Amino acid sequence: QGVTVQELAEALDVSPNDIIKRLFLLGTPLTMTQSMSDDLVELVADDLGRQIKIVTPEEENTFSFYDDPKDLKPRPPVVTVMGHVDHGKTSLLDAIRHTGVATHEAGGITQHIGASQVMINGRQITFVDTPGHEAFTAMRARGAKITDVVVLVVAADDGVMPQTVEAINHSKAAGVPIVVAVNKCDKPDANPDRVRQELVEYGVIPEEWGGQNMFVNVSARQKTGIDDLLETILLQADVLELKANPDTFASGYIIEAKLDRGRGPVATVLVNRGTLHVGDTLVAGMSYGRVRAMLDQHGNNVKEAKPSDAVEILGLNSVPAAGDEFRVFEDERDARDLAEQRSLKARIEEQNKVKHVTLETLFSEMSENELAELNLVVKADVQGSIEALADALGKMDQSEVRINIIHSAVGAISETDVVLAAASNAIIIGFGVRPQGKARDLAEKENVQIKTYSIIYKAIEDIDAARVGLLKPTE
Ligand code: GDP
Numbered sequence: 001q002g003v004t005v006q007e008l009a010e011a012l013d014v015s016p017n018d019i020i021k022r023l024f025l026l027g028t029p030l031t032m033t034q035s036m037s038d039d040l041v042e043l044v045a046d047d048l049g050r051q052i053k054i055v056t057p058e059e060e061n062t063f064s065f066y067d068d069p070k071d072l073k074p075r076p077p078v079v080t081v082m083g084h085v086d087h088g089k090t091s092l093l094d095a096i097r098h099t100g101v102a103t104h105e106a107g108g109i110t111q112h113i114g115a116s117q118v119m120i121n122g123r124q125i126t127f128v129d130t131p132g133h134e135a136f137t138a139m140r141a142r143g144a145k146i147t148d149v150v151v152l153v154v155a156a157d158d159g160v161m162p163q164t165v166e167a168i169n170h171s172k173a174a175g176v177p178i179v180v181a182v183n184k185c186d187k188p189d190a191n192p193d194r195v196r197q198e199l200v201e202y203g204v205i206p207e208e209w210g211g212q213n214m215f216v217n218v219s220a221r222q223k224t225g226i227d228d229l230l231e232t233i234l235l236q237a238d239v240l241e242l243k244a245n246p247d248t249f250a251s252g253y254i255i256e257a258k259l260d261r262g263r264g265p266v267a268t269v270l271v272n273r274g275t276l277h278v279g280d281t282l283v284a285g286m287s288y289g290r291v292r293a294m295l296d297q298h299g300n301n302v303k304e305a306k307p308s309d310a311v312e313i314l315g316l317n318s319v320p321a322a323g324d325e326f327r328v329f330e331d332e333r334d335a336r337d338l339a340e341q342r343s344l345k346a347r348i349e350e351q352n353k354v355k356h357v358t359l360e361t362l363f364s365e366m367s368e369n370e371l372a373e374l375n376l377v378v379k380a381d382v383q384g385s386i387e388a389l390a391d392a393l394g395k396m397d398q399s400e401v402r403i404n405i406i407h408s409a410v411g412a413i414s415e416t417d418v419v420l421a422a423a424s425n426a427i428i429i430g431f432g433v434r435p436q437g438k439a440r441d442l443a444e445k446e447n448v449q450i451k452t453y454s455i456i457y458k459a460i461e462d463i464d465a466a467r468v469g470l471l472k473p474t475e
Helices: 006-014 016-024 038-047 089-104 133-141 162-172 193-202 225-240 333-350 362-368 383-395 414-424 439-448 458-466
Strands: 078-083 113-119 123-128 149-155 178-183 214-217 250-262 266-273 281-284 286-293 311-316 325-329 373-382 402-410 428-432 450-453
Touching: 006 016, 006 038, 006 333, 016 038, 016 414, 078 089, 078 162, 089 113, 089 123, 089 149, 089 178, 089 225, 113 225, 113 311, 113 428, 113 439, 149 162, 149 225, 162 373, 178 193, 178 225, 214 225, 266 286, 281 333, 286 333, 325 333, 362 402, 362 458, 373 383, 373 414, 373 458, 383 402, 383 428, 383 458, 402 414, 414 428, 414 439, 428 458, 439 450, 450 458
Parallel strands: 078 123, 078 149, 149 178, 178 214, 373 402, 373 428, 428 450
Antiparallel strands: 113 123, 250 266, 250 325, 266 311, 281 286, 281 325, 286 311
């Protein structure tokens, strides 16, 4: 379960053949997809004049997130808005942001960064702007805790609908309290009481009826009840006594990330512990980098982000995934090592799924994976067969896929041929020869196709058919 030859090659940015060669010289012949022991990795890297550091999973987990209770300070609530489609989630968020901007005096145009912070009565609330329980649960599945309170939007003229029930179940599964915003109360056919009655069936019971849930009647369109809703969220947050240690290295989660043409990878982070500063080095999933700049939702530069703050950061080397955890590292090298180690692991998992091209899959590989070259390893009993094949291939239309004979020789198909084919995503063609020794087993393990023929024109026919997707699986 170590790093494979190919992974190491990618990590060190050298050709896999270079590594295979060195391994061979070290007396340890391995193929592309075989994994190497840590010692071997170090030896080969050393051989190549490269310094590497192997991070074990144990080391990765030695970071302690323990906080002394005396270091904990109150932090603002983080809220996600959920509800049935068209019940007004987006409109409500807009109305809330509008209120927030007015009180915040931050000015400027609100940018979409995936989260917004609003102030009410001098207190902050952070809203995650991707409404809906799908995104919420997708992030939760990745271990991200990004919500303290759920605002369940239910349209007063429509009542409880299927996605309302889903949102309730997702919130309950996450153990997050629900504040109900009964929306569209401006409508003539609005019936807020009916919404309350319907929700009882799903265990969401108004406080005034002896239940646990706070309800607020609002109209996102007329912007009524918004202050009341925000104050209610704060009341709910007070019950939760949300706290975090702000005086430590920051950690939290990625809410959104994208590649920006001018600015490179851009990610919105939600800090849930510590304080994030410009200049900090952090790892987020498989990405790392130094925070070059931090921006709030108004596009203003900010110097630090405290627990429950959401800011956009610039400076990562790649785009992390929503739901990835991030954490600040003291040492930039440690950060890079961890990020690289993680991408190696991810690629190993990917690699384990690798199947090399076959004549039967060639055409779909060409269209789906933009494969532009067909590599062949040709072995034959006589040199004449090799020349005849090369000749015929030379006359074939190669505008769609270029056909390369990367290796040809007289003799049986050997393990080395398979290793080469695996490393080059090649198919092995044999004329009047068969796989020798363990070559067949290795080919099976490495997913390398071996096609043997006794007549040359049959091979040419197959390759020509494969080229245009007309070769049907026979085996
Ligand atoms: P979402 O799918 O939950 O995000 O819902 P939207 O915010 O897109 O709203 C769906 C529709 O309901 C839009 O046409 C809104 O203008 C309308 N709408 C949202 N809130 C209100 C409200 O408070 N009153 C009225 N009358 N219409 C609303």
